[in-house]
Amino acid sequence: MLMSAHAPLDALENNAEFVARHIGPAPEDEAAMLSVIGAASRRALIETLVPASIARSAPMQLPAPLTEAQALAELKAIAGKNQCLKSFIGQGYHGTLTPGVILRNILENPAWYTAYTPYQAEISQGRMEALVNFQTLVTDLTGMAVANASMLDEATSAAEAMTLAARVGKSKSETFFVADDVLPQSLEVIRTRAKPLGITVVVGPAEQAGQQECFAALVQYPGVTGRVRALQPLADAVHAKGGLLIVAADLLALTLMQAPAEQGADIALGNTQRFGMPMGAGGPHAAYLACKDEFKRSLPGRLVGVSVDAHGAPAYRLALQTREQHIRREKATSNICTAQVLPAVVASMYAVYHGPDGLKRIARRVASYTAILAAGLKQLGATLAHEEAFDTLEVKSAGQTEAILATARAAGMNLRKASDASVGITLDETTTRADLLAIWALFAHGNSLPTFDQFEAGVAPLVPAALARSSAFLTHPVFNAHHSETEMLRYIRKLSDKDLALDRSMIPLGSCTMKLNATSEMIPITWPEFANIHPFAPADQLAGYALLNEQLCAWLAQATGYAGISLQPNAGSQGEYAGLLAIQAWHASRGEAHRRICLIPESAHGTNPASAMMVGMQVVVVKCDANGSVDLADLKAKCEKHAADLAAIMITYPSTYGVFEPQVKALCEMVHSFGGRVYVDGANMNAMVGVAAPGQFGGDVSHLNLHKTFCIPHGGGGPGVGPVCVVEDLVPFLPGHGTAGQQRLGGVGAVSAAPLGNAAVLPISWMYVRMMGAEGLQAATETAILSANYVAARLSGHYDIHFSGSKDGIKGGGVAHECILDLRPLKDSSGISAEDVAKRLIDYGFHAPTLSFPVAGTLMVEPTESEPKAELDRFCDAMIAIREEIRQVEAGTLPREDNPLKNAPHTAEQLVKTEWTHGYSREAAAYPLASLRQGKYWSPVGRVDNVWGDRNLFCSCIPVSELEA
Numbered sequence: 001m002l003m004s005a006h007a008p009l010d011a012l013e014n015n016a017e018f019v020a021r022h023i024g025p026a027p028e029d030e031a032a033m034l035s036v037i038g039a040a041s042r043r044a045l046i047e048t049l050v051p052a053s054i055a056r057s058a059p060m061q062l063p064a065p066l067t068e069a070q071a072l073a074e075l076k077a078i079a080g081k082n083q084c085l086k087s088f089i090g091q092g093y094h095g096t097l098t099p100g101v102i103l104r105n106i107l108e109n110p111a112w113y114t115a116y117t118p119y120q121a122e123i124s125q126g127r128m129e130a131l132v133n134f135q136t137l138v139t140d141l142t143g144m145a146v147a148n149a150s151m152l153d154e155a156t157s158a159a160e161a162m163t164l165a166a167r168v169g170k171s172k173s174e175t176f177f178v179a180d181d182v183l184p185q186s187l188e189v190i191r192t193r194a195k196p197l198g199i200t201v202v203v204g205p206a207e208q209a210g211q212q213e214c215f216a217a218l219v220q221y222p223g224v225t226g227r228v229r230a231l232q233p234l235a236d237a238v239h240a241k242g243g244l245l246i247v248a249a250d251l252l253a254l255t256l257m258q259a260p261a262e263q264g265a266d267i268a269l270g271n272t273q274r275f276g277m278p279m280g281a282g283g284p285h286a287a288y289l290a291c292k293d294e295f296k297r298s299l300p301g302r303l304v305g306v307s308v309d310a311h312g313a314p315a316y317r318l319a320l321q322t323r324e325q326h327i328r329r330e331k332a333t334s335n336i337c338t339a340q341v342l343p344a345v346v347a348s349m350y351a352v353y354h355g356p357d358g359l360k361r362i363a364r365r366v367a368s369y370t371a372i373l374a375a376g377l378k379q380l381g382a383t384l385a386h387e388e389a390f391d392t393l394e395v396k397s398a399g400q401t402e403a404i405l406a407t408a409r410a411a412g413m414n415l416r417k418a419s420d421a422s423v424g425i426t427l428d429e430t431t432t433r434a435d436l437l438a439i440w441a442l443f444a445h446g447n448s449l450p451t452f453d454q455f456e457a458g459v460a461p462l463v464p465a466a467l468a469r470s471s472a473f474l475t476h477p478v479f480n481a482h483h484s485e486t487e488m489l490r491y492i493r494k495l496s497d498k499d500l501a502l503d504r505s506m507i508p509l510g511s512c513t514m515k516l517n518a519t520s521e522m523i524p525i526t527w528p529e530f531a532n533i534h535p536f537a538p539a540d541q542l543a544g545y546a547l548l549n550e551q552l553c554a555w556l557a558q559a560t561g562y563a564g565i566s567l568q569p570n571a572g573s574q575g576e577y578a579g580l581l582a583i584q585a586w587h588a589s590r591g592e593a594h595r596r597i598c599l600i601p602e603s604a605h606g607t608n609p610a611s612a613m614m615v616g617m618q619v620v621v622v623k624c625d626a627n628g629s630v631d632l633a634d635l636k637a638k639c640e641k642h643a644a645d646l647a648a649i650m651i652t653y654p655s656t657y658g659v660f661e662p663q664v665k666a667l668c669e670m671v672h673s674f675g676g677r678v679y680v681d682g683a684n685m686n687a688m689v690g691v692a693a694p695g696q697f698g699g700d701v702s703h704l705n706l707h708k709t710f711c712i713p714h715g716g717g718g719p720g721v722g723p724v725c726v727v728e729d730l731v732p733f734l735p736g737h738g739t740a741g742q743q744r745l746g747g748v749g750a751v752s753a754a755p756l757g758n759a760a761v762l763p764i765s766w767m768y769v770r771m772m773g774a775e776g777l778q779a780a781t782e783t784a785i786l787s788a789n790y791v792a793a794r795l796s797g798h799y800d801i802h803f804s805g806s807k808d809g810i811k812g813g814g815v816a817h818e819c820i821l822d823l824r825p826l827k828d829s830s831g832i833s834a835e836d837v838a839k840r841l842i843d844y845g846f847h848a849p850t851l852s853f854p855v856a857g858t859l860m861v862e863p864t865e866s867e868p869k870a871e872l873d874r875f876c877d878a879m880i881a882i883r884e885e886i887r888q889v890e891a892g893t894l895p896r897e898d899n900p901l902k903n904a905p906h907t908a909e910q911l912v913k914t915e916w917t918h919g920y921s922r923e924a925a926a927y928p929l930a931s932l933r934q935g936k937y938w939s940p941v942g943r944v945d946n947v948w949g950d951r952n953l954f955c956s957c958i959p960v961s962e963l964e965a
Contacts, residue, residue: 016065019776022516022768022866023783029869030783033790038811042782046691048807049785049814051662054697060558060690065773068520074770075763079529081544085409086435087279087534089416090392090426091224092154092183092753094274095532097429101485102276102349105492106342108526110713113342114502114517116509117717118304120838120848121317121944122905123937126495127345127716128316131304133478134272134286134348136956140473141254142247142268143261144290146955148301150344150718151287152336152570154248154271155189155753158182158218160289160300160334161246161269162190165216166199168295171242174199177214179206181223182248184739185536185753190218192735192749196584196616209245210237216244216267221260222253225385225418226392226426228463235264251275251288253390255356255363258467267291274428276350277343278526281545282535282754283570284719284761286344296953300334302717307949310903310942311910317944319953335573335610342715353488356474362429366391367461369427373436374462376450382443385422389462392426394418395443408442414537415442476957498940500847505937506871508791510818510850510860511605511656513686513708515784517764520771521711524763535754536739545759548766555769556710556723559777560682560702561695564731567723568750570757572683575703575722576611576650578751582726582733583648583677583701584615585748589733595675597642599649601630603657603854605681608650617647628657628803630667639674646674648701652681653694654816656854657803658788660687668698677701682725685709686864687785687817690778700727710765719758721765783865784817787872791863792819794876798883800825802858818862820855821879827857830889831896834859837882842905844878844928845937874931881928900925905939 020026025033030042039045047055066074087095098107106112118124118131131149138147151157162176176199178187187203194201202212206229209217217238222228235245246267247260252274254260260268273285291299305319351359370391374384377395385394397404397420404423408415413435416424425439433452440449474480482488500507507514524530533542553565569575580598587595598617600608602624609619620642623634630651639646649671654660661667668678680699686709688694694702706712706721714720726734733748737755756762772780792801792812802820804813812819823834834857838848849859863872885901888894898919900906906925916922927933 015067015070016773016776017067018771019065019779022518022772022776023780024866024868024871025783025787030786033786033869036811037789037793038809042786045786045789046782048810049805049816050660050691051664053665054692056690056692056696060774060777062555062558062769062774065771065776068771071767071770072520072523075524075766078544078547079524079527081547082529082533083541084528084532085412085414085537085541087414087537088425088427088439089414089534089536090424091416091536092185092271092273093279093282093534094426094428095430096274096276096278098276098278098346099350099353101488101492102346102353103526105489106346106349108522109496110503110517111496111499111501112345113522113713113715115499115716116507116512116514116714116847117338118318119851120842121315122839122842122939122941123500123847125316125940126498127341128304129495130345130348131341132306132316132955132957133352134344135304136476137348137351137474138251138288138290139956141251141259142249142290143259143471144268145293146296146299146303147288147290148299149304150339150341151289151301152340152574153283153285153753154183154269154287155186155750156574157269157287157289158186158248159189159193160336161267162194162199162216162218163197163334164291164295164298164300165244165246165267168298169215169244171215173213173215173243175212175214176201177209177212177217178203179209179217179219179223180204181206181225181227182218182220183224185750186248188738188750189753192581192751196581196614198616206234209234210241213241214243216246218246218248221247221249222390222392225394225424226389227386228257228388228390228467230467231260231263231265239264250390252359252363252366254469255359255473256367256461256463256469257390258469259471262471267295272344272347275347277346278531278760279534280531280760281533281542282756283758284340284343286340286347301336302339303955305949306954308945310945313941315941315944317946317949319949319955335577335607335614336571337573337607338571338720339718341717342719345716349492351474352479352482352491355479355483358483364461366427366429366431367463368459369431369436371459371462372455373425373427373439375455375459376436376440377443379450380440380443380447387462388464391428392424394422394424396422404442409538411438411442413438414534478957500937505845505847506863506867506875507847508849508861508863508875509847510658510820510862511683512850513862513864514714515686515711515864516866517711517713518768521764521767524767525760530760530763535756535759545756548762549756552762552766552769556704556725559689559693560704560725561693562702562725563695563728564734565723565725566734567721567762568735568737568752568755568757569703569722569724570752571718571720572703572705572722573607573611574751575724576607576681577614578724578735578748579679579701579703579726580611580615580617580648581735581748582724582730583679584617585733586677586730587647595645595647597645598647599635599638599671601651603628603652603655604650605652605656605683608681612650627805628655628659629661629663632663632667632670635667636670639670639676643674646671646676648677648679650679650681652683654684654687658815658818658820658860659803659805660816665697672698683708684817687781689781690774691781695725695727700730701725706765711768712761712764719761721758721761780865787863787865787867788815788817788819788861791861791872791876795821795879798880799823802855818860821849821859821861822857823859824857826886830886832886832889832901833857836901836904839943840882840885840901840904841878842939843900843925844881845932846875846878877929885928895919900928905942907940907942908938910942
């Protein structure tokens, strides 16, 4: 219908246009959905489900929404406040050239950034191949036997390496030695992590590592000052004392230098940032962790392995899944449940594109420029602190450090303050001859600058000849076959075609909130004003990031009801950890450091008990009742039993079972009355924004998952951001970063390598809030709840809805933003398991809901507010059709062991074979619904054999012939 010629001007301007683009169901669809549920209106549904005791009394105070173009313009002005000086700071962050084919087709491609963690192996073959390439890149360059599929950042990886060594080593010592030229941000995070675990951190010159009675020693290779030292003498000395040697190594340097494993190292770690990921003020970047073969079953994080499918074809899967820490709960040794998959894919593709020869050329260029820079500085009379180097020099400043740094800044360059008496200069892939001339000018003091004529024939790198690499690396064909852009483009497309991501279909994962990652939200992350910033550049150069941080924290505070927020944690797990550290430090400040009991309901997210263990708390499990709510009687008994030592309770709200527990306010009051603090896990904040605020109904601490509720993409399993939010009296105990000049209050240090963690993706959430406004965000929450209840209502006649809350008058019982389908009765009646249903959904073109969490034998569905009604109906139609197939099994029409569910997913190769031995048709296998004939997704492999994969562990690129053997 045409708008009236006299329509109000604000209607024509339509500043809230993005709200309708983000929210899937149109008004007429919403009315139809409400009629199926049995609710009079969306607001009436919310009032029925959300306890009145926690409902917000006042709306969020947020700026009025802007259009996509307006928001981008406003953010561009903020970005313009950053200053992009040429960085020679180093310290683990480098300029890099992202190949355009990777930038456009990986980093900016929704086929890659909207994918979920590869828990459903069959529909994740493309990204898992890329991760196997990443693991191979790491193992080849470090010489280690096995590497995981990435870590959050180098500092976190160093801390995880420390605890890994403590677990697997034979030393009884509780001392961890750190060389004094390790990256300072790594040392900060190590100290934060070591304190609650009772580990003593000793810092000294690397040469003293063997003089310590330590369970492990960490050295940097090359050191932060650029010094390159032989590792074998250190390894021998540490081993003689019963300890392990951990090496933080630069992968680009390792193309020219002997691998850590070749020199006796036991564990290697580091960052892959300079393999194509911009600095981005600190992240996201894929760190790595690698170790000897005998430590592989203790290696934290994810590991992708090679297995076979049901037809014997090679297939990838997550290997050694018992190491998934959120499954191990209080027995976990780490709480990391995500990684940096998208940056890891970028790094792996960078290696595929350049190949071993290309990487060596880049490294030789960096090393040669470093040698030329050193020679020129010596000609000018400068003194170097050391003669060996790969990419970093330390130049004596004769007490003029600050003056040199200031002169450099005036010339558009940032150098590193190594000390009051020296400056550090680090070169990288982006360094040019003009850069060398500009650096020489800083030290010329009026003298003529060196010329390049004398260097044209080449200059020997400063890497000691005795440490030159002789072993081959990246010999697998994948690293030697895709060096033209045509080949690379097609390889990337080939992998993405194997996967299911949000660009193809709804991903109905419960608790994981796979909502729209709008293109306008994604555009700013590659703006140079955000991307080309060093996290430890002078503060005035990060003014745009500072304003972004200030505004985003203020908006998140409005959404949560908390007084203070830190954006430093670069994953939800790290936000949990920081929140528990804050609670612990608060108790200690009151002379009650003995309070170490953490109550955790049996319905809680698995990272909760893992995080509690990491801060040295003792987990006590609280029961839940038949409706999925925390059992208040059991809670009271546990509070009374542990009254003197109660530190906190960790709850998830709405609960992990997908219900709004009506007694949550009473729960908070009870724990407070016994001196404990309340941690409200913000994983399900998508059901509360604008409707209820944990900081207002009794929560003391929460973390948020910006990669869920606030639209940062999952990226196949990372990046993420997990801000920690606290009430007023806990604000002094938020994490601080000493290397950025932040005051370390309350004894809580850094939890991530960079002050703003994964800073480069924060503009995504800023854009989301700025375009939605308060009313739009509340509408998103209410629509998410509406959509979940619509799915529950449509499926309630076919599946049992577990923990539905049993709201009168609402078909399906009434759930929060997700519903749990209980398939356990069907297992008894038909032999069909929840996993069979999950695999059969692939044939229907869907990623499965969350499988067997939080209840074994169930599927947890979260549709999100961004899915239109048509897609919700397509999913419901698929689930109903699957239920009909199960009924055929129950009736004996289909055999219990040979039916479309047991044999799913069906591949195209399987269906076109001449022989077909199954008791159902090929058409039933491939096209159970007529709609599937349009845009059919074909699984690239059959059901993956998990048992075979664990018995035959391959975690790097291997010849297919070896796999078949």
